[in-house]
Amino acid sequence: xxxxxxxxxxxxxxxxxxxxxxxxxxxxxxxxxxxxxxxxxxxxxxxxxxxxxxxxxxxxxxxxxxxxxxxxxxxxxxxxxxxxxxxxxxxxxxxxxxxxxxxxxxxxxxxxxxxxxxxxxxxxxxxxxxxxxxxxxxxxxxxxxxxxxxxxxxxxxxxxxxxxxxxxxxxxxxxxxxxxxxxxxxxxxxxxxxxxxxxxxxxxxxxxxxxxxxxxxxxxxxxxxxxxxxxxxxxxxxxxxxxxxxxxxxxxxxxxxxxxxxxxxxxxxxxxxxxxxxxxxxxxxxxxxxx
Numbered sequence: 001x002x003x004x005x006x007x008x009x010x011x012x013x014x015x016x017x018x019x020x021x022x023x024x025x026x027x028x029x030x031x032x033x034x035x036x037x038x039x040x041x042x043x044x045x046x047x048x049x050x051x052x053x054x055x056x057x058x059x060x061x062x063x064x065x066x067x068x069x070x071x072x073x074x075x076x077x078x079x080x081x082x083x084x085x086x087x088x089x090x091x092x093x094x095x096x097x098x099x100x101x102x103x104x105x106x107x108x109x110x111x112x113x114x115x116x117x118x119x120x121x122x123x124x125x126x127x128x129x130x131x132x133x134x135x136x137x138x139x140x141x142x143x144x145x146x147x148x149x150x151x152x153x154x155x156x157x158x159x160x161x162x163x164x165x166x167x168x169x170x171x172x173x174x175x176x177x178x179x180x181x182x183x184x185x186x187x188x189x190x191x192x193x194x195x196x197x198x199x200x201x202x203x204x205x206x207x208x209x210x211x212x213x214x215x216x217x218x219x220x221x222x223x224x225x226x227x228x229x230x231x232x233x234x235x236x237x238x239x240x241x242x243x244x245x246x247x248x249x250x251x252x253x254x255x256x257x258x259x260x261x262x263x264x265x266x267x268x269x270x271x272x273x274x275x276x277x278x279x280x281x282x283x284x285x286x287x288x289x290x291x
Contacts, residue, residue, distance in 0.1 A: 001072045008065040012086065014157055019069050022150065026112045027073065036108040043104045049288055051106050053097040053117070055090040056283040060128045062086045062161035063120030064096060066154065067113045074109035075101040087124070087161045096284070103288065110286045119151070120158040121282035126275050127162025133256055139263035139270055142167040142249065146273035155276045167271060175199060176226065178207040188213065189220040196221070205249070211237045218242050228252045232265050239266035 009016045071078045078101040130141040143159045156166045168174035175195045185191035206217040207226040229252035249269040250262050
């Protein structure tokens with residue numbers, strides 16, 4: 001991986017070693033023990049060429065440094081011109097990258113590169129739609145842990161590229177007391193106190209589903225509530241009951257069409273698992289230029 005690629009990944013908040021491992025495993029999955037048999041059979045090893053990575057639909061691009069990392073690993077001496085930056089809005093026909101080198105190797109890299117770039121750009125595009133819808137409301141869209149296994153860092157980066165905000169990265173950085181924890185611990189207060197004893201200083205969220213549960217959680221010391229599957233009227237009741245010092249997050253069954261309705265209840269955040277678990281890819285292609 002070239003130094004410029006390492007620097008770009010680091011600047012994006014992505015660990016270059018992690019990206020290299022993701023790329024390696026994705027390539028291994030695609031190439032098996034024979035490699036790209038079609039390109040090896042049809043293209044002379046010494047044939048060089050140029051290809052453009054082009055948007056086939058409009059959206060927000062994310063993952064360009066990762067795409068470059070794929071080419072770095074596969075194409076010796078690859079030459080890359082980058083025409084767009086992550087977070088840019090692109091239209092159909094926009095060229096994001098121009099790459100030059102061994103045609104055989106460019107085509108070997110193509111699908112792995114596109115799988116990662118299309119996926120990340122799709123997530124960024126979904127996040128931008130929510131961020132635009134919430135503009136001016138004071139509420140922020142959050143992602144969740146409902147990510148593609150093994151790609152969480154990339155997908156959460158893509159959320160940021162689209163204007164969304166990352167919630168917790170995993171089970172380790174924030175304690176979220178949910179319904180099953182409350183049942184197992186014997187109540188909201190018992191669960192909250194157990195976390196405080198075991199991991200003092202860690203941020204704690206408590207999931208609630210009624211106004212009474214919200215009040216109970218705040219009395220136990222909670223300052224961040226996850227309001228699960230509450231309709232707007234009930235959310236307004238929680239806002240009024242707990243006061244301005246408590247951060248509130250609405251989640252469960254949220255749709256873009258009703259985003260502002262939920263934001264206008266006074267909650268601070270809307271968390272949307274669909275940003276990552278259901279975002280369609282952004283259609284992107286790599287087109288080889290003719291001789």
